[in-house]
Amino acid sequence: MxxxxxxxxxxxxxxxxxxxxxxxxxxxxxEPYEASPYHLYPAPENAYVGDTMPYVTDDNELELYYLYDTDHNGQGYHPVWKYSTKNLYEYQDHGMVLNFGLMSDPDPAIGTGSVLKDQEGLYHLFYTGHNDTGNGGKGKECVMHAVSTDRENWTKLPEDTFFSEDNYSKDDFRDPEVFWSEEDGCYWMLIAARENTLGGVVAKYTSADLKNWEFQGPIYSPRQQYMLECPDLFKIGNKYYLTYSWDCVTYYAVSDSMNGPFTAPEDNVLDGSGFIFYAAKTAELNGTRYLCGWLGRAGLTEDSGIYQWAGNVLNHQLVQKEDGTLGVKAPDTFSEYxxxxxxxxxxxxxxxxxxxxxxxxxxxxxxxxxxxxxxxxxxxxxxxxxxxxxxxxxxxxxxxxxxxxxxxxxxxxxxxxxxxxxxxxxxxxxxxxxxxxxxxxxxxxxxxxxxxxxxxxxxxxxxxxxxxxxxxxxxxxxxxxxxxxxxxxxxxxxxxxxxxxxxx
Missing domain, CATH: 2.60.120.560 (Exo-inulinase; domain 1)
Known part of the structure; x- marks a missing residue:
């Protein structure tokens, strides 16, 4: 090239x-031209939006928890910040809701996760802890757990931390996506993991109490990418879709069952290459499903087609085609703006x-x-x-x-x-x-x-x-x-x- x-x-x-x-x-x-604040594609002042963790509240508000990134990250980095919106063009900035830990903790750096409410009304944030020291041989990455009653103040539960299984990479174990499965009557957790022979997989865990997790094996293993980051599973009509990201691109696969097998369509990319649109997860707001990710910030030179990790919020509206494949379009709510x-x-x-x-x-x-x-x-x-x-x-x-x-x-x-x-x-x-x-x-x-x-x-x-x-x-x-x-x-x-x- x-x-x-x-x-x-x-x-x-x-x-x-x-x-x-x-x-x-x-x-x-x-004609005169004057830049304006970002209404559709927000970013924090002098900082950037990294991987998003969308959650829809009971009063139909989309909360976008995200990894806060800067050009000058220190030893500790990527605290979780939050935006909220009802329409994708008016955002409230909630600031930081979860800070990273000390160098002696498993999470001096925080990675992607997910937010949910349990059946008793308590909120849970599962996220990635990353520590380059390796946590005493346990591995660089682990799944961590925090809880909240108001989604603004979170309490970490370090006793719930767990690491990868045998035969899996100890350093590539991240991005937990947790949800309640009505079909199975238990909670599911999907994790981006790397099996020693299969390569990048989406691993499945189940739990009855959100504290004790049982490994169920890979739910998707295409044997193509090193990792399948930020997995998300959702249903539209009678089809199940699994989104994941690698190679600076967000992909998807489709199945007739939430248990798979999942098959990637011949063209399973909905936006561009090269950190144009990455780490996307989905949320259903007012009956419409959106694909929520970020547009990377510009590289060392502008207008070069070269982008870096993290930038501005970017949401696409998903469209299901007659053949079961997915498409995207501008959010319908933009017509109100x-x-x-x-x-x-x-x-x-x-x-x-x-x-x-x-x-x-x-x-x-x-x-x-x-x-x-x-x-x-x-x-x-x-x-x-x-x-x-x-x-x-x-x-x-x-x-x-x-x-x-x-x-x-x-x-x-x-x-x-x-x-x-x-x-x-x-x-x-x-x-x-x-x-x-x-x-x-x-x-x-x-x-x-x-x-x-x-x-x-x-x-x-x-x-x-x-x-x-x-x-x-x-x-x-x-x-x-x-x-x-x-x-x-x-x-x-x-x-x-x-x-x-x-x-x-």
Whole structure:
């Protein structure tokens, strides 16, 4: 794979594009731009959201417990903090609810877990204790237990701590997911573990009292990944789904029974690669199931397609397809947030671009790509449109074209590779360089697609056909950059375009 980040020096092709754009008869003026607080994708001030542990309260509020991460973690790190929301666009920050332990404890670092309420009304937080000293030979990782009566003040129960089984890694034993099983009449605990011959597995334990746990063996062992982190098991309709994460990606498998066997669909990734969307677990709020994870923070360079562990909250709404596979879309509650219509306007900027009412047609030629300019990108928006694309085309959304920065970078619907991708490439580079981070999407099934684009500050989430998401941080779309429609290869018609911004 050839990787290239956005450069600041003009290439000859970029200079030609700039001159052509400046000489265009039609141009939309730059508008003021001011960043806003994160409403849809929160993160703590000067810190980051790590793995989330979603819990839904009796009064239908989603609580997102998460691992609090910084750029300067010490010997002890990842205390548990919490957000709560009723609608996924208004969040309350509860701050820290569980601190890490001392270096002499099993949990100077805390790892992922889960929250539940028992049948007597007591709340339980099961989580990972991590200590690089190895806990006197017992292993670096263990399952730990805390209880609470109000979900704000938690008391650790160190006597309930336990380590991995024989024939399992002592250092890779984490992410307990605990829930009540009506079918079995007991509590289940799923753990990310590593069996010495099977590799990464999801191990199952059962308990009658949430204190004494009996090992039941692996419930899923695909023999592919080193670990299957942050497992979660849930049911939609008559299917059971198991989500897990590794390789900087969240995956899923499906079964007709909660006991398995679980089978991974041919394409079992719902968002992008490379810490774009990771460690996702699910929660059902008001009858809708959401996939709750995080979008990684930017790497050493922005708009490079390189992300680091932990960043901002990111929630997708799950969709069950007729064949039993899963898809994702923007949360329906976002329509309550984006209530103001922004009048649609677009002009031809370059090449063969035509605008008629709320329809834009762009057609690339061998010598020139096509761009239609929709003006300065609002700091927060939800854009929807229908897209009809030619086979093997490369089309999508371009950002740039302002007086301060005339270069365009491309968020690409790439039918030539069956990918959605963004890595800061300029338009002329799309054909020359391999995608660095991406989501697979089969454009061969249809030439017609419905696309939703959600933007907040530099975070840009693209949804297509209630099937896939591709999440990005596109700094080049902010600070007055214009949002455009483009065709670099082939042609596309973007129709029924609507743009909404938050209401006042």
């Amino acid at each position: 050839i990787m290239r980040t956005k450069i600041t020096v003009f290439t000859a092709a970029a200079l030609a594009l700039t001159l052509s754009a400046c000489n265009s008869a039609e141009s939309l003026p730059d 984006f209530t103001a219509d922004k009048p649609f306007k677009a002009v031809k900027k370059l090449g063969n671009a035509k605008v008629k009412n709320n329809t834009v047609t762009v057609t690339a030629t061998d010598k020139e790509y096509a761009i239609a300019d929709m003006g300065t990108r609002p700091v927060s928006l939800m854009l929807e449109c229908d897209v009809r694309m030619s086979a093997d085309s490369r089309v999508g959304f371009a950002f740039g074209g302002s007086q301060n920065d005339p270069v365009y970078t491309a968020l690409c619907l790439d039918a030539s590779r069956n990918l959605l991708h963004y890595e800061g490439y300029e338009l002329e580079d799309l054909a020359r360089f391999d995608p660095a981070v991406y989501t697979r999407f089969d454009f061969d099934k249809s030439e017609n697609h419905h696309v939703t684009l959600v933007c907040e500050n530099e975070i840009v989430i693209l949804y297509i056909d209630d099937t896939k998401a591709f999440s990005s941080r596109i700094r080049h779309s902010t600070n007055g950059a214009h949002i455009c429609l483009f065709a670099e290869s082939g042609n596309a018609e973007f129709s029924n375009i609507t743009v909404k911004v938050p209401g006042q």
